[in-house]
Amino acid sequence: MVPRRQEFGHLAEEIAASDVVLLFLSRGYFASKACAIEYEAAVRLGKPLILVHEGNENKGGLPLEQARRDCPEPLREAVFSGRPIVSWQRSDAFQQIALKRIVAEVLVACGCDLPRSVARRNLHATAPADGGIAAPSAGPAGFEDGLKPETWLSGTAGLFARLSLPTVSAVRGEKVDHGAISLGSDALYLHKEARLVPKLRAGPLTLAFSRHNHGAREIALEIASLVAGCSAAEWPLSDPPAGRVVPLLLLDASTFGGDSGERLAGEVRQWCAQRATTPLLLHAALAEDGGCPFEEVMQRTPTDLVHAKLYSQIALPWFQQPDFRKAALVALSQELDQRKAA
Template structure:
């Protein structure tokens, strides 16, 4: 290994080995290259800001003791690592070898991957488990074969009567387990047959209703060899990981689909346009800078391409930038054609991502001119497949929201509509304690300077001191004038509220468009949890027992402002949603 003194670390290989041994013990490993490169970049940037450090990393040219130079190419890949790969080969001890150097692909059969732990390698290399009477474990000790014992499996054991009994017991248990599994399989098969029989007699409501369509699994049409159902177009520097993940998602949810991804399917860059032309659709991942370089295809050629579908990354930490930025960077002669394509926004949270996948699959069906693009699609794990929660509670109200929390009333109305008119809410402070939870709507104006923000802060602080549950809703809808990042909202929040734990519960993002239904469903689940297991709300037998005890004793045992239930869950089940606004 190179032994010169590193420019950043000030160590050579021997110094590093000694320092590593002193700090951690055992053989040295080389995580130092990443730490040295990062430390050098931070010092040169003179800042811990992400953009500044990233810029410094791109211009790195660092000489260290473990390599002649560390640098990165235009794609962000590391260059200049020139030390050899060494490994203890199998049977090295018997051959009198210590290690061998692995240089080229011809020697790949001698490489063990993943690399075993040091203790396991030491045990195997030194032949500790005598003459094949045991195997080396990960901790370097020997796991002896039956009839052998000792640290090195050198001792021969004589079987005892107790050992023979244990063998018989184990055999009996194994036979019993096999018999149990066979019986379970038979019962399962009979239940499946019974279920199919019942389905044939009582068909789902969707089948009985005229014009209704059941959700279905999507299967791509057959294609000749050399053609693809969709071409995944992305920017390498900011969209490579997303494109790989998207390909996996498409293959999981669309049967028989054949997506084209350059890292998997491109064998010759000169054939790239040919592969695009051999695709039934093109998904363009909008991440980072997607400016079209000089020499881009002419607009006539763009119009001859397969149908485009735009997929917009929304997370800035994964290359997401606003759509207007992508639109501005697109050449004038291409802009109208490119942005006339359907757009799907891509979210990171699983429930929203499932919604994005459904929208994307629908657009693919339209691009393929497949029948039934307007029919429901089945995706496992889709939150909206099940009806909204019943919101059972012994309290007279589900949520309270402050009249000083601008926008909260509109959010409560949206929640009520999504709940099937189950939600009962109010902004009357006199009824606040009758609600299961405090609904707090968060946007750029929630805690901005002003009298309303101060009044809201006092209400929230009082509710926190009373241990009342909160349901937080974070405004994320595009075009909303009050939309703000959560970091900005936290920064504007009074310190007293932050210290009191206002942000202990996780805020639910309120997205617009098709993702709004997912947002409201998640909010309903938070409210249902607060009413069913928190905020004094209890359900089922425990709720009935508590109501009866309050009525018999005349005491408000759960401190909800009422003796007994003012409106039971059964009475509320068929009632309309109400939003009480104080005058």
């Protein structure tokens, strides 16, 4: 263990007084003496850990596997094994998801010993249809009979969480199995949180994809199944399109690479030649999503496509992790709606 040094104050004591410890994994985190005092104390005291990963290397981040390797080997399993890791994001919609996941992890970590005040107040509410904040009301019938209620815990900044309690004893402050509590970001919502566009306002639109763009087909079919007025079709189109055509291009570690790279480039050239069909770009940046930094995509992109201003628009972020994927689909639906309405 790293000895506590005077210049670091009482970090170990502060960890001991904490209920949950959040580790923000950025470049150099495990090389920091101050951070070492904190995570070593947290492991030694058995404190619940929440891992938040900064993957953007331009913001001081590093690949997740590098963070694992940087962690001292004797502590690696205790820090990482079986523990969910929250990917930190800076774009508003995706940062909301990251914050919700952090709150969810805190609630799960503390859910084994919920405050008695929650049991006394017996809060219960339902998510309003219009996306506003629900007001707490009387608890559900049968609460005192040992049923499994859903309790809404109010937080700050308009954040609400619905926690499925395994038994009423959990509400009364008794210890329960930590693994019996499950809380994802779907159980949390924010006031004025972005919503999926259910129907395109200005009529039908065809989202075109290339078979040589790995992953684009699945995304196009998924958004078409969620948004009325949107259909998906492989390029080149075999039938007359329904309304305006918007090509979809997924930028990841495989784009414009390998045997299919030139065939994809040929189809993208067709899109660029038809100025009315500006491609909609999605960018997967995380390595665990099969992504890569945008600079790597640029290096593989044929020069003529760069000069044709393929990247004149900002690409929407894309993720495979379910919570972030839902937010990406919301952003995609809004972009399609705006393009059609323009």
